[in-house]
Amino acid sequence: MPSPKILVIPGSNRAGSHNVRLAALAAKELTLIDADVTRISLQDYPLPLYDADLEVRNDLPANAVKLKQMMMAHHGVFIASPEYSASVTPLLKNAIDWVSRVRERNDPLYAAFRNRVFAISAASPERSGGLRSLMALRQILELGCGALVIPEQVAVQQADQAFDDMDNLIELRTANLLRAQLARLVEMARLFA
Numbered sequence: 001m002p003s004p005k006i007l008v009i010p011g012s013n014r015a016g017s018h019n020v021r022l023a024a025l026a027a028k029e030l031t032l033i034d035a036d037v038t039r040i041s042l043q044d045y046p047l048p049l050y051d052a053d054l055e056v057r058n059d060l061p062a063n064a065v066k067l068k069q070m071m072m073a074h075h076g077v078f079i080a081s082p083e084y085s086a087s088v089t090p091l092l093k094n095a096i097d098w099v100s101r102v103r104e105r106n107d108p109l110y111a112a113f114r115n116r117v118f119a120i121s122a123a124s125p126e127r128s129g130g131l132r133s134l135m136a137l138r139q140i141l142e143l144g145c146g147a148l149v150i151p152e153q154v155a156v157q158q159a160d161q162a163f164d165d166m167d168n169l170i171e172l173r174t175a176n177l178l179r180a181q182l183a184r185l186v187e188m189a190r191l192f193a
């Protein structure tokens with residue numbers, strides 16, 4: 001059976017980002033359960049703020065097309081999303097908005113969000129663990145883009161103290177929740193492989 005291909009995307013480019021750390025852990029755990037993992041940084045896909053006039057002129061940024069193609073090349077997508085003002089980061093929302101507008105050849109609408117499965121997680125120094133960013137992200141992906149998002153989600157609370165020196169989660173309960181979520185993601189991604 002071929003390994004399902006999973007793309008891992010942190011919604012932060014910040015040096016020392018907790019969500020980059022969470023994304024790295026998820027990538028490591030996914031590899032251990034036989035997924036073929038690609039971890040990217042949105043830093044490598046700089047995009048202007050979404051501009052409908054560029055779209056009208058069919059002048060989509062090359063990085064929007066590249067990011068869309070990167071998503072299309074995977075059966076599953078794991079997103080680690082920081083919480084900004086009870087929602088997702090502008091970085092992540094802008095990337096999703098651009099990708100949602102890319103249509104190549106005979107692509108259906110929202111092609112990058114169809115025929116694959118998404119899993120969402122968050123890490124925040126606050127006690128809520130970025131739970132509200134997960135609510136917002138689920139709404140964007142499911143209602144906005146028509147994506148399939150698995151119900152399992154992980155919010156890492158007090159993320160500044162949540163990881164040990166090896167970048168593993170200290171709290172067993174959260175570590176197990178993440179493993180269960182990733183197992184489900186891989187199981188679902190196999191259906192699209």
Ligand SMILES: Cc1cc2nc3c(=O)[nH]c(=O)nc-3n(C[C@H](O)[C@H](O)[C@H](O)COP(=O)(O)O)c2cc1C
Pocket residue numbers: 012013014016017018019020082083084085086087123124125126128129130
């Ligand atoms: C503009 C802004 C708004 C924020 N709003 C929230 C918030 O609503 N809830 C929360 O838990 N943390 C909030 N934070 C704190 C972030 O969760 C924290 O900076 C976190 O470390 C960002 O994720 P990162 O470490 O992956 O970059 C906010 C931070 C910024 C800069």
